[in-house]
């Protein structure tokens with residue numbers, strides 16, 4: 001079993017224990033990943049490397065997967081406010097989460113994660129940012145601020161100071 005498959009199975013078992021729900025595909029259902037074209041046993045690297053998290057006393061915020069069960073699967077994201085800053089957190093690759101500020105560096109519109117592109121998109125003038133906050137297209141002059149992230153198998157950790 002590939003490492004990412006083992007991790008996903010562990011997360012699904014954890015969520016099933018927390019919610020009492022069966023998270024496995026049912027009969028006739030498939031566990032497909034339309035953006036996953038990697039059939040090798042090589043775990044794809046993370047463009048925004050995870051940072052070993054510290055404690056909540058050190059400013060890290062723990063976000064349990066039980067609060068956001070959709071985040072078990074890649075290409076899901078959500079926006080939240082941490083320490084007064086609006087951020088977008090996305091599961092952008094196997095074992096890889098990104099946390100970026102949502103204020104577009106062009107004119108300040110709210111950027112959000114677009115699952116179909118696996119990128120962060122600004123609705124105002126079309127700026128597109130990559131999963132590590134880098135500018136891909138559009139008028140944005142600077143990347144989005146990127147906050148350190150970590151994942152411990154049960155929770156996402158982010159450091160937003």
Ligand code: FES
Pocket residue numbers: 104105106107108109122123124125126127138139140
């Ligand atoms: S404010 Fe985001 S592209 Fe203009």
